[in-house]
Amino acid sequence: MQALYAQLLVGLINGSFYALLSLGLAVIFGMLNIINFAHGALYMMGAFCAYFLLNIFGLNYWYALVLAPIAVGIFGMLLERTLLKWIAGLDHLYGLLLTFGIALIIQGVFQNYFGSSGLPYAIPPQLQGGMNLGFMFLPIYRGWVVVFSLVVCIATWYLIERTRLGAYLRAATENPNLVRAFGINVPRMITLTYGLGIGLAALAGVLSAPINQVRPLMGADLIIVVFAVVVIGGMGSIMGSVITGFALGVVEGLTKYFYPEASNTVVFVLMVLVLLVKPTGLTGRAT
Amino acid sequence: MSVITDNSASGSSGRGIRDEMVAFVLMAVLLAAVPFSGIYPFFVMQALCFALFTCAFNLLIGYGGLLSFGHAMFLGTAGYFTAHALKVWGVSPAIGIIIGTAGACALSIVTGWISIRRQGIYFAMITLALSQLVFFVYLQTPFTHGEDGIQGIPQGMLFGLFDLSQPTTLYYVILAAFLLAFLLIFRAINSPFGEVLKAIRENEPRAISLGYKTDHYKLMAFILSGTLSGFAGSLKVFVAQNASLTDVHWTMSGEIVLMALIGGLGTVFGPVVGAFIIVAMQQYLAGFGQWVTVIQGVIFVVCVLTFRRGIVGEIAALFKRSL
Numbered sequence: 001m002q003a004l005y006a007q008l009l010v011g012l013i014n015g016s017f018y019a020l021l022s023l024g025l026a027v028i029f030g031m032l033n034i035i036n037f038a039h040g041a042l043y044m045m046g047a048f049c050a051y052f053l054l055n056i057f058g059l060n061y062w063y064a065l066v067l068a069p070i071a072v073g074i075f076g077m078l079l080e081r082t083l084l085k086w087i088a089g090l091d092h093l094y095g096l097l098l099t100f101g102i103a104l105i106i107q108g109v110f111q112n113y114f115g116s117s118g119l120p121y122a123i124p125p126q127l128q129g130g131m132n133l134g135f136m137f138l139p140i141y142r143g144w145v146v147v148f149s150l151v152v153c154i155a156t157w158y159l160i161e162r163t164r165l166g167a168y169l170r171a172a173t174e175n176p177n178l179v180r181a182f183g184i185n186v187p188r189m190i191t192l193t194y195g196l197g198i199g200l201a202a203l204a205g206v207l208s209a210p211i212n213q214v215r216p217l218m219g220a221d222l223i224i225v226v227f228a229v230v231v232i233g234g235m236g237s238i239m240g241s242v243i244t245g246f247a248l249g250v251v252e253g254l255t256k257y258f259y260p261e262a263s264n265t266v267v268f269v270l271m272v273l274v275l276l277v278k279p280t281g282l283t284g285r286a287t
Numbered sequence: 288m289s290v291i292t293d294n295s296a297s298g299s300s301g302r303g304i305r306d307e308m309v310a311f312v313l314m315a316v317l318l319a320a321v322p323f324s325g326i327y328p329f330f331v332m333q334a335l336c337f338a339l340f341t342c343a344f345n346l347l348i349g350y351g352g353l354l355s356f357g358h359a360m361f362l363g364t365a366g367y368f369t370a371h372a373l374k375v376w377g378v379s380p381a382i383g384i385i386i387g388t389a390g391a392c393a394l395s396i397v398t399g400w401i402s403i404r405r406q407g408i409y410f411a412m413i414t415l416a417l418s419q420l421v422f423f424v425y426l427q428t429p430f431t432h433g434e435d436g437i438q439g440i441p442q443g444m445l446f447g448l449f450d451l452s453q454p455t456t457l458y459y460v461i462l463a464a465f466l467l468a469f470l471l472i473f474r475a476i477n478s479p480f481g482e483v484l485k486a487i488r489e490n491e492p493r494a495i496s497l498g499y500k501t502d503h504y505k506l507m508a509f510i511l512s513g514t515l516s517g518f519a520g521s522l523k524v525f526v527a528q529n530a531s532l533t534d535v536h537w538t539m540s541g542e543i544v545l546m547a548l549i550g551g552l553g554t555v556f557g558p559v560v561g562a563f564i565i566v567a568m569q570q571y572l573a574g575f576g577q578w579v580t581v582i583q584g585v586i587f588v589v590c591v592l593t594f595r596r597g598i599v600g601e602i603a604a605l606f607k608r609s610l
Contacts, residue, residue: 035408035411035412036495057344065487077401078576083592085586087591087592090595091407091408092407092408093354093408093411094409094595096354096356096408096411097354097544097548097590097591098447098585098587098588098591098592100541100544100584100587101582101583101584101585101586101587101590101591102584102587102588103536103587104541104580104583104584104587105580105581105585105588106584107580107583108577108578108579108580108581108583108584111580112486112576112577112578113579126323175323222421224415224416224419224537225416225419227412227415228412228419229417231405231409231411231412231413231416237391264423265420265423268416268417268419268420268423269420271399271413271416271418272417273412275401275404276401276404276610279404279405280405
């Protein structure tokens, strides 16, 4: 039973990364109509940012948790301003190709300087150790990742669904021209939205640094799984992405316990099943 | 909203087809002369395999408007099947190619049936996820030998006549296969089937309202594309004499998109030009290590931002010809 709970926890952690990443993808897709292939690369940059902050500037994990998403988010906004805005209005597929190119560039540069092996990042002292919950032993850092991700996801949901800014954002997603006519600066909102999505990815990167090590290709395979998560969940609703992300992480963890050979593929198999039963995704609208 | 290919203006007039036939003869003559020119034949053979692969890919994106981000699965599947048949079962080359191509065909029927349920970016994400699924399957099944791949594959005698271990013979066999498949694709594009595909690409609801079962056409295009990609993968086994995970990995799917994009999506000859450029680039820049990835990324960005018609598309637009 211990092993089962441990795999469930690993599943929940992976699920929180899926949730943070697919949430960002959904928000970005809503505003920019771009599927951001560079999301995995920017997630990786978040982890590297934490690594640099610690090893060059001596700023610990807690600073990284705030500074890395901001830094990478600003980098993302620069990307949007310099590259992505030129393909607005073109076929969505060009956005996919462009961001794929950006991902290749970022990952290639990091691979050149850091190779393919992982760099260690220590768990902050406040979160070291574990708790005995009676039925299982809970490493505190892992518990923290799950809880903190959940809080961030709910905060993002609140920001988008319940605040005035979020209302502008949703309105601009539906009809940018009309919102612009009301005097709201839609291009700036697009840039900020992209920054927000990227910031979430970078945050996931910082959270994963102590667990998965810091590697240039850490986001490359992850983003493909996240794509499958997005296909399963659909990009129609924020809560939908979050719940699907966590749920699929748990399913993956369970598979690791009961049938480890299939743990790499279970999300893709589920995607196939969902496509056969409900092609628009679980929460998605028809496109 | 614009369509993924800006190279869609070509009229199906007789002149367009005549231009293309002239270009085809020119290409065939140039390629046939390669062994006399002192160019490294291995490089050209490899480029021809990729050119065929890209042409097959282009059939789907350029004429059907479907961007597959998982085409490596067909290349890799056919490669593994052919390699296994040749090495373990000891079949003749022709049978090996048939087994590999049939494997890719079967895979394309299943994956096509699943993925055409969604359009646009979802289609791209689904094909990418499916190819990753296939990748993990090959990583774990024993017959692929995991990270090592299948190596030292015997080339054999084609039809008992042509000794494929002779570089020149192999070159002409590969060239003949490439030209045949190219003509097949060319024929498909200019057939009523191809016209319906173009109609679906331009406006699917209208094609539906005209009474076409667009899903059937898309599935047919997907199967044709996947099968021919598999054919390219089978041929590649004779050139490279190995089959490895590289051919199934998503980076390969990305490369093929890049080859088609730089040459010109939806052009007849663009994929060939793009494949030669990228294969040459990898050959000559191999010493730069990971910078090749960066350069590929830069080409992607530049192509998408400034150069969406691709090289052949720009030339064709300049001379108002269809190429």
